[in-house]
Amino acid sequence: MENSIEVVEIQKTFQQQTAIEDVSFQVKKGEIFGLLGPSGSGKTTTIKMLTGELGQTVGKIKVLGMESDQIGSAEFKAKIGILSDNSSLYERLTIYDNLKLFCRLYNAPMRRIDAILRDVNLHGEKSKTVSKLSKGMKQRVLLAKALIHEPELVFLDEPTSALDPGNAAHIHQGLRRLNEAGTTIFITTHNMEEASALCDRVTFLNHGKIVELDRPGELQYKYSTHAFHVETFDGEQLVINNTPDQAERIKELIATNQMKAIHTDEPTLGQVFLKVTGEELV
Amino acid sequence: MNVQRVSAIFEKDTKDFMKNTMLLMMPVVPIFLALLYKQMSGGEAFPTFLLYLVVGINLSTVTTAGMMTMMAEENEKKTLRGLIQSPASIVDILVGKSLVVGLMSLITLIVSLFIMGIEPLLNLKSILAIIFLFFFFLFLGIGIGLFSKSVAATSAYIMPVMLLFGFTPMFELLGISEDSIVIKFADTFPVMQAIELTDGNSWLPLGIIAIWVLGAGLFMYVCFKKTMTDD
Numbered sequence: 001m002e003n004s005i006e007v008v009e010i011q012k013t014f015q016q017q018t019a020i021e022d023v024s025f026q027v028k029k030g031e032i033f034g035l036l037g038p039s040g041s042g043k044t045t046t047i048k049m050l051t052g053e054l055g056q057t058v059g060k061i062k063v064l065g066m067e068s069d070q071i072g073s074a075e076f077k078a079k080i081g082i083l084s085d086n087s088s089l090y091e092r093l094t095i096y097d098n099l100k101l102f103c104r105l106y107n108a109p110m111r112r113i114d115a116i117l118r119d120v121n122l123h124g125e126k127s128k129t130v131s132k133l134s135k136g137m138k139q140r141v142l143l144a145k146a147l148i149h150e151p152e153l154v155f156l157d158e159p160t161s162a163l164d165p166g167n168a169a170h171i172h173q174g175l176r177r178l179n180e181a182g183t184t185i186f187i188t189t190h191n192m193e194e195a196s197a198l199c200d201r202v203t204f205l206n207h208g209k210i211v212e213l214d215r216p217g218e219l220q221y222k223y224s225t226h227a228f229h230v231e232t233f234d235g236e237q238l239v240i241n242n243t244p245d246q247a248e249r250i251k252e253l254i255a256t257n258q259m260k261a262i263h264t265d266e267p268t269l270g271q272v273f274l275k276v277t278g279e280e281l282v
Numbered sequence: 283m284n285v286q287r288v289s290a291i292f293e294k295d296t297k298d299f300m301k302n303t304m305l306l307m308m309p310v311v312p313i314f315l316a317l318l319y320k321q322m323s324g325g326e327a328f329p330t331f332l333l334y335l336v337v338g339i340n341l342s343t344v345t346t347a348g349m350m351t352m353m354a355e356e357n358e359k360k361t362l363r364g365l366i367q368s369p370a371s372i373v374d375i376l377v378g379k380s381l382v383v384g385l386m387s388l389i390t391l392i393v394s395l396f397i398m399g400i401e402p403l404l405n406l407k408s409i410l411a412i413i414f415l416f417f418f419f420l421f422l423g424i425g426i427g428l429f430s431k432s433v434a435a436t437s438a439y440i441m442p443v444m445l446l447f448g449f450t451p452m453f454e455l456l457g458i459s460e461d462s463i464v465i466k467f468a469d470t471f472p473v474m475q476a477i478e479l480t481d482g483n484s485w486l487p488l489g490i491i492a493i494w495v496l497g498a499g500l501f502m503y504v505c506f507k508k509t510m511t512d513d
């Protein structure tokens with residue numbers, strides 16, 4: 001399958017401090033790829049390198065078939081959409097006027113404004129002044145701004161970090177629809193639930209290094225103890241290994257009507273991160 | 283440079299200007315001064331240096347301060363980053379903004395000079411001088427705007443620009459001796475050279491103003507290079 005992003009052994013050094021060290025990964029066309037890590041782990045720095053806002057100190061980056069010398073060109077910028085960590089809007093202007101500016105800068109047809117406003121559920125409020133909007137609404141306008149030109153690849157830097165669960169769910173819904181329509185999504189987050197629910201594949205970044213990369217389900221399986229947690233009607237809690245020699249035991253519990261509940265013991269993605277790094281995700 | 287993108291920036295900044303009380307106050311200063319002088323003159327024609335004083339105040343408050351404020355606000359509110367992430371180049375952005383500031387400066391200039399009597403400046407020399415002065419003040423505004431991180435910070439930068447370059451003709455009124463080094467030096471400043479150009483027979487002052495424009499252009503370029511290489 002074609003790759004939208006290819007990163008080979010990149011490194012980024014600020015003055016003395018190494019922010020990114022020996023990072024390599026690929027993002028497949030059409031997938032939702034999550035870059036996960038605590039604050040300061042290097043997520044924003046990675047996005048800035050992928051979008052051409054920062055140059056890498058060492059290593060190779062290829063995005064949409066373009067190499068470092070083309071990344072950051074007007075042609076490149078027209079193909080990607082960005083929702084940065086501290087993006088903002090023109091507060092004195094209306095939602096419509098904000099989007100109109102970017103519609104014209106990206107040379108997108110004007111009818112896109114109404115279409116994208118409907119997608120982010122703001123069609124009724126387009127003549128509202130941005131300064132009067134709630135945080136969640138502003139974030140939706142910013143998402144609309146990032147998508148106005150129908151980019152084939154979008155970069156979202158913690159798009160829901162400041163939002164309540166209702167607004168976050170709204171954005172997740174929009175992102176899933178967008179992905180179904182074929183857009184590749186590169187998202188950073190420190191919210192593990194968001195990542196499990198949304199991403200096809202995730203990579204864990206810790207102190208600028210990649211510590212894991214796989215499908216969320218695979219990572220959970222990999223770090224589980226492969227045992228079942230069983231509760232009987234007598235109130236007994238049993239741990240039964242998922243091995244052939246234990247099959248009879250489980251069968252018997254069911255046959256004798258003692259099985260109240262049975263769970264696998266896969267850790268959540270957050271617990272996996274904790275196991276891999278020994279650090280909490282905050 | 284891309285015409286559609288420049289016009290998109292121009293349209294956005296015009297709307298934003300109209301809703302920004304701070305920017306809207308800027309043209310009020312020179313127009314108010316023009317009215318005040320008119321009131322005090324009792325109908326007599328103004329000496330050239332007073333006309334150019336109003337031109338200098340005009341260009342330093344509307345052109346330089348306006349440009350600085352617009353750019354500083356884009357920096358402060360992080361909206362500049364959104365523009366830079368789009369296909370718009372920094373040149374598109376600067377030209378779009380310059381057109382807004384240029385339009386506002388032109389309107390203010392015409393209004394205030396009409397109040398005072400524009401006739402003494404309606405000749406090729408004076409018009410060229412004013413156009414050159416506009417670019418001098420514009421380049422200063424862009425240069426300072428590029429590195430201004432907040433609107434509050436620009437007020438510290440605008441004072442020296444206004445005092446040195448905008449209000450230069452006022453030095454004449456301070457009663458300092460004609461031969462003093464300060465006055466001799468101030469006489470080479472752009473607005474003073476414009477007075478010289480309008481009142482005298484030589485074209486040389488236009489050349490001196492052009493040197494000032496080049497200097498301001500160089501200053502702008504250095505500021506641009508510096509901000510672009512900041513990681």
Ligand SMILES: Nc1ncnc2c1ncn2[C@@H]1O[C@H](COP(=O)(O)OP(=O)(O)O)[C@@H](O)[C@H]1O
Nearest residue numbers: 014019037038039040041042043044045046513
């Ligand atoms: N412009 C910069 N200059 C110096 N250090 C920086 C700069 N940007 C980021 N860093 C450092 O790089 C590390 C990673 O930062 P960042 O990418 O913002 O992390 P995250 O987005 O995961 O919170 C941090 O230690 C941060 O202090």
Ligand SMILES: [Mg+2]
Nearest residue numbers: 043044085157
């Ligand atoms: Mg970040």
